[in-house]
Amino acid sequence: MPTDSPPLKDGDLLAAVDLGSNSFHMVVARYVLGQLRIVDRIKETVRLAEGLDGRGGLDPAVMPRALDCLARFGQRLRTIPPRRVRAIATNTVRQLANPQAFLMPAETALGHGIEVVAGREEARLIYLGVAHGNPPEPGKRRLVMDIGGGSTEFIIGEGLDAIERESLQMGCIATTRRFFADGKLTRKRWKEARTEITAEFQQFASAYRQRGWHDAMGSSGTIKEICDISVKMKLTKVSITDASLSVIREKLLEFETLDAIRLPGLSAERRPIIAGGLLVLDAAFTELGIERMYVSDHAMREGVLYDLIGRDREADPREDSIRALCDRYGVDAAQAARVEATALSLFDQAEAAWNLDADNRRQLAWAARIHEIGLAIAHSQYHQHGAYLVEHSDIAGFSRTEQQTLAALVRNQRRGFHLPSFDKLPDRLVANVLRCALLLRLAVLMHRSHDSDPLPVVELDVDGDELLLRLPRRWLEGHPLTRLDLEGEREQLAEIGRRLVLKAI
Structure with a gap:
């Protein structure tokens, strides 16, 4: 393949x-x-x-x-x-x-x-979609807000790049259920809810205000519907303002239950959850100092499409993120390059027999480049430290699934296999990720000494769960530690039902 x-x-x-x-x-x-x-x-x-x-x-x-x-x-x-x-x-x-x-x-x-995807990656994709659909003015920053069902994302960006990204657990459904679960609507309850919601803005509102922006844009169905209400009530023409939002809020609070809400431009579909959405938007206008917000027809799904194009054009944001990880944790670039070259050479030899694909190759290459980031914490168990950093860091361009894949590869680069790290992956991915881990292990093992001398030609044949590794006899005799490590690796693989055969040629 x-x-x-x-x-x-x-x-x-x-x-x-x-x-x-x-x-x-x-x-x-x-x-x-x-x-x-x-x-x-x-x-x-x-x-x-x-x-x-x-x-x-x-x-x-x-x-x-x-x-x-x-x-x-x-x-x-x-x-x-x-x-x-x-x-x-x-x-x-x-x-x-x-x-x-x-x-x-x-x-x-x-x-x-x-x-x-994690909340901040969702925010990046939202901004990418909005920025392509409604390009911001050159050199000027924009605030983008998206109220979803379960979370709300806030992004400050310039051009096509997201500069600040935040995601809060306060979507229209979640917030309505949290504060109006019994369907009743009162001014007292609204005030108490605003107090709680406002507290959650404190973690980033000040930094966002200091960063500043030229214009604000909303991208979700909830914000679009509130804009429609504002227009239908003749409060604005094409936007939401702090003044129109205040009028809508007061009108909403005239109703005693969610089912009773009737506002011009409000659809029956949105009625049961509009209170939570309006509450979040109202708080955002106040805490971030928004005066006017326009609405975009573009959102995360368009961002995903443009992200696909970027990956195809070799403008993959994941490449920049891997470089940033290497810089942040002081990776030995020469060692990483050696391990990557060997891992990909083994991959190319095993690819057809194991039915590996382009995604597997990219993941293996990235894992090789960052396999030593855990050394920034401690040498002892550095593969575990590295896996934790990969899984739990905010890495732009990567979904949670992709980060868990990378974490499984980094975690299993040495020592005993940690099979629970593969349990986090979808079943459809496990077999090939495990196979890539086997290849990474061999590459890391053969470069354990960090020696800059090139390896001899390494030949690998795979057949199901069996790996046949061929190395020159003279080289093996001159590298007794590597030979001992390979014999130990044979025992590690046997514990998970794989067989490694080492042949001197």
Whole structure:
């Protein structure tokens, strides 16, 4: 199987699927002259966040409507190559104690893998979509806000680059359930809710105000609907202002229950959750000092499409993030390059027999470059320290799934295998990630001495769970420590049902 995917060409279709906490979205676009032309959009209100029980569980009653929606999306995606489709899950799936219990049937229904992204990565993708759809003025910063069902993202960016990113657990569904769970609406309850919400802004509001921005833009269905209300009430023409928001809030508080709310421009679909969304937006205007906010039709799903183009054009943000990790933790660049070269040489020899792909090759290369970042903490157990840093750092461009893959590779580069690190991965990825870990282990082992002298030709044949490694006899005799390490590696592999055969030639 070739490791390189064919580059994008005019006429190719790309698709992004956004499994939001309130709605699932799909957008299909055609790549034409370096740009995207949207050819199809589908949105379904699923209200996934309504199924959260507060203990990391998901109400089984929510599953059928989620899976039915994904099956319909899957039908539309059937003719698009998998490498051109990216499906992203956000806050609700992030909160699940066992996300795989949802993701496995969801991936089956959709027919594609689904990645879970952290809040700040979600924020980056939101900004990317808005910035492409509504380019900011050159040299001027913009604030972008997106109120989802379970979380709200705040981004300050310039051009196409996100400078500041924050994600708070205060979406329209989550906030409505938190403060108005019984459906009752009172001024006293609103005031108490505002006090709690305001406290959560303290962690970043001051820094955002100091950074400053030229204009503010909202990108979510909730903000669009509040803008529609403002326009229908003849408070504004194309935006939301602090004054119009105040009028809408006062009008809302005239109703005693959520079901009774009737506002011009408010849809029946949004009515049950508008109170929570308005509460968040109202607090944001006050705490961030927003005077006017315009609305964008673009959001995370468009950002995912442009991210796919960036990866195809070798403008992959993940490459910059890996370089940043290496710089931050003082990685020995020469040693990392040696390990990477050997790991990729082994990969190329095992690729066909193990059915490895381009994503596996990239992950192996990145893991080789950062395999020693744990040394910045301590030499003892540095592979464990490195895996923790990789899994829990904010790494732009990487989904949680991708970070957990990298963490599993770094964690298993030496010593005994830590199989629980593979349990965090989707089943569809485990076999190949484990195989890449075997290759990384061999590369790290053969460069243990940090010797700058080049290795001899290393030959590798793989057949299922068996690895046959061939090295020159004279070189092995001159490197007794490496030979001893290889014999020890044979024992480590045997413990997980793999067989390593070392042959001197």
